[in-house]
Amino acid sequence: xxxxxxxxxxxxxxxxxxxxxxxxxxxxxxxxxxxxxxxxxxxxxxxxxxxxxxxxxxxxxxxxxxxxxxxxxxxxxxxxxxxxxxxxxxxxxxxxxxxxxxxxxxxxxxxxxxxxxxxxxxxxxxxxxxxxxxxxxxxxxxxxxxxxxxxxxxxxxxxxxxxxxxxxxxxxxxxxxxxxxxxxxxxxxxxxxxxxxxxxxxxxxxxxxxxxxxxxxxxxxxxxxxxxxxxxxxxxxxxxxxxxxxxxxxxxxxxxxxxxxxxxxxxxxxxxxxxxxxxxxxxxxxxxxxxxxxxxxxxxxxxxxxxxxxxxxxxxxxxxxxxxxxxxxxxxxxxxxxxxxxxxxxxxxxxxxxxxxxxxxxxxxxxxxxxxxxxxxxxxxxxxxxxxxxxxxxxxxxxxxxxxxxxxxxxxxxxxxxxxxxxxxxxxxxxxxxxxxxxxxxxxxxxxxxxxxxxxxxxxxxxxxxxxxxxxxxxxxxxxxxxxxxxxxxxxxxxxxxxxxxxxxxxxxxxxxxxxxxxxxxxxxxxxxxxxxxxxxxxxxxxxxxxxxxxxxxxxxxxxxxxxxxxxxxx
Numbered sequence: 001x002x003x004x005x006x007x008x009x010x011x012x013x014x015x016x017x018x019x020x021x022x023x024x025x026x027x028x029x030x031x032x033x034x035x036x037x038x039x040x041x042x043x044x045x046x047x048x049x050x051x052x053x054x055x056x057x058x059x060x061x062x063x064x065x066x067x068x069x070x071x072x073x074x075x076x077x078x079x080x081x082x083x084x085x086x087x088x089x090x091x092x093x094x095x096x097x098x099x100x101x102x103x104x105x106x107x108x109x110x111x112x113x114x115x116x117x118x119x120x121x122x123x124x125x126x127x128x129x130x131x132x133x134x135x136x137x138x139x140x141x142x143x144x145x146x147x148x149x150x151x152x153x154x155x156x157x158x159x160x161x162x163x164x165x166x167x168x169x170x171x172x173x174x175x176x177x178x179x180x181x182x183x184x185x186x187x188x189x190x191x192x193x194x195x196x197x198x199x200x201x202x203x204x205x206x207x208x209x210x211x212x213x214x215x216x217x218x219x220x221x222x223x224x225x226x227x228x229x230x231x232x233x234x235x236x237x238x239x240x241x242x243x244x245x246x247x248x249x250x251x252x253x254x255x256x257x258x259x260x261x262x263x264x265x266x267x268x269x270x271x272x273x274x275x276x277x278x279x280x281x282x283x284x285x286x287x288x289x290x291x292x293x294x295x296x297x298x299x300x301x302x303x304x305x306x307x308x309x310x311x312x313x314x315x316x317x318x319x320x321x322x323x324x325x326x327x328x329x330x331x332x333x334x335x336x337x338x339x340x341x342x343x344x345x346x347x348x349x350x351x352x353x354x355x356x357x358x359x360x361x362x363x364x365x366x367x368x369x370x371x372x373x374x375x376x377x378x379x380x381x382x383x384x385x386x387x388x389x390x391x392x393x394x395x396x397x398x399x400x401x402x403x404x405x406x407x408x409x410x411x412x413x414x415x416x417x418x419x420x421x422x423x424x425x426x427x428x429x430x431x432x433x434x435x436x437x438x439x440x441x442x443x444x445x446x447x448x449x450x451x452x453x454x455x456x457x458x459x460x461x462x463x464x465x466x467x468x469x470x471x472x473x474x475x476x477x478x479x480x481x482x483x484x485x486x487x488x489x490x491x492x493x494x495x496x497x498x499x500x501x502x503x504x505x506x507x508x509x510x511x512x513x514x515x516x517x518x519x520x521x522x523x524x525x526x527x528x529x530x531x532x533x534x535x536x537x538x539x540x541x542x543x544x545x546x547x548x549x550x551x552x553x554x555x556x557x558x559x560x561x562x563x564x565x566x567x568x569x570x571x
Contacts, residue, residue, distance in 0.1 A: 028397030035391035035410060035450060042447040043413055043421070046428030050265040053427070057262030064266035074250065074267065081247040082274075084161060085229035088168045089222045092176045095169070095323050096221065097214075100180035102320040104189070105310040115181075117324045122174035124331065125508050127528045128544035130238050132330030133167040134158065134532065135337060135347045137239065142347060159241040167235050170326055172228055176221040183217025189310065215285075223282030227275050231417025233511050238532060247271060248419035256515065261427050268420040275417055331548055337541035345538065356542040366539060369527035373507060376438055376523060380445040381503040387446070388453025388502070389495050395454070396461050407458075411451045418511050421448065426515040436518025444516065445506040452505055453498030460494025507547070 054064050068074045103114045121129065136142050137157040147155065157163045187210060195205030233248035240246070247267060254264035312320075333347055338356055340349030360366050391410055395403055413421060425444045426435065434440035510525035517526050524543060531537035 028394040031390045031394030031397070032406060033394075035387040035394075035454075036406075038387055039410065039412070039447060039450065042443055043424065046424045047416075050261065050424050050427050051269060053261045054265030054269055055262075057260075057265075064262045065270075067263065068266055068270060077245055077247050077250050078270070080161070080244065081230060084165055084168070084246065085226045088165055088172060088229050089176075089226045091165075092169050092173055092225055093218065093222055095326070096173055096176035096180055097218070098316055098319045099323045100177050100184055100217070102312055102316050103177075103181050104184045104187075105312050105316075114320070114324070117327050118174045118177050121170075121327050121330065122178075123504055123508075125525065125528075125544060125547040126171060126234060127508075127510055127525050127540075128334050128547055129171055129330040130167055130235050131345075131528070131532060131540055131544055132333040132337075133163070133170070134238055135333055135345045136329070137163045137166070138345065140346075158239060159244075161240065161244045163239040164236045164244070164246070167239050168229060168232060170329070171235065172225045173323070173327060175224050175228065179220040179224065180214065180217040183214050183220070187213045219282050219285045223278050227278055227415075227417070230271055230275060231419045233419050233422075234529065238529075248417075251419050251423055252515075255423050255426060261423075264423055265427075268417075268423050271417050272420055275415065279415060334541060334544040334548060337538075338545040340538065340541065343538060345536075345541075356539045359539045360542040360546070363539065365522075366524075366527060366543070369522050369524045372438060372522060373524040376441050376445060377503045377506040379442045380449050380506040381499045383442070383446045384449040384453050384502040385495060385499040388450050388498055389457050389491075391450075392454050392457035392461060392494075395458060407454075410454050413448050414451045422512045422515045425512055429516060435516050436521050437516075438521050440516050441513055441521060441523065444512045445509055448509065448512070449502035449505045452501040453495075456498035456501055457491060457494040460491050460497075 055061070057064075068078075099114070103111055106114065139156065139158065141157075143157060144155070157166075191209050191213075195209050231248055232246060233252060236244075236246040236249055237252075240249075242249075251264050251267050251271075254260045254267065336349060337345070337347055339352050339354065340346070341351035341353035341355065342349060360370075395407055395410075398406060416424075421444075425440075425447075429435045429440045429444070434443070508525060510523075510529055513523045513526045514529060517523075522530075524547075528540045528543050531540040531543075
């Protein structure tokens, strides 16, 4: 009764409705102000400064941009980067499409397993996965042993573009599976059967009906993988060589070793233009955003889609099994390697020992790196969660015409290639004497983690019944009491998810931390990177296993709880 009597009163007076809306909009901007100011200071202003440097350093003009297309080397590196990104996108699509299709056919339990197989590597440390591929692809490694009976055993893989492409495909495969499954889960499977009932062979019905309907997922996934590939630094640095360098490696050398911020900035701007063009075309063709996928969001099935398992053909079962093995391969390598007694990177281990775990928790370098990582991650999670939650509430109070623009600004750190973000931060923090400090790393990670919190909280707010706070107010609850007893409990899962995403993002971030590192400011991912490239320290296997467990266990538990809730809901 309270709802029915309160609702018609606002328009009856003609005044209170607009006045109330006028009070709400400024409150939305006030909630958004801290996040907008933080991004402006930590990201936009440094990016603008770098753009200016690209035109003024070492001298004013277009010399830095002209050299990109005239020195011969840069254009070759850019062409190689674009080619590798394209090949990774295409091969990833060939692997991911049947896997995502199988996810729509199986029952809820098996679907939960397949989603877990995707999500575990999605959030597993990138360095751990690259380390696993370094072990597998090295001379005398498992891959060479597999190829030897076919006459390819002596082919050198490590240090080639092929090794870089293999690792990048595995690392980025979840970014293809998730948008594909999201699109496929909205397709009514009976449409193909209807086409067959009209006389079309199954292959033609699938090609003419199902494939066009899944095109948005194909475009979104491929564009996302292509854009992420452009800014890859860790994989080519570990598995490639200077002879087949990608654009991120060249930017790193220009900025960190030569301090040529003008030339590095010009390369970064070129990379950004390519990224924006690809994302613009993707949005135009697919008609959907890929931000949720980038944030690790798990897609949900359409309510109209049946949860009953459909027949899965033998070839699809085999393909799905092979892709699942590829997805979990690094985990299957890293964990046994951590118990090796040898001082070399060899798999399978010749002997077993706990020496590397002992070194991980007793070595001053490793323990300091672990403590720095936990400290940076905790501060990043707290700051990003507060700013991101306020921004999400502010977005909900904006007019629709402003909401899209502001939301795009808040998500901009996710769109810009990672290497460019690192370059921007390094250039700005060098002027502010923040390089080599944990505070600098925390501020940079906060800018990177903020979009993840905004996405998680916004998704929760969109799923909440907006009438509930009004009902509480009509029953006499004040604004503070309404927020504490109604709004906060409903949105808390989104806030907690955003906090976890922010922490994990900081936990695994390595490129920015590499740019900002100093003897007193080394995070665990940086220590792991240095242990491969500088020290050749097998302790990285124990550190990688630790990170795999820290991420995998919560995901597995969440999947088990989700499956059990789904079963209860069907009873």
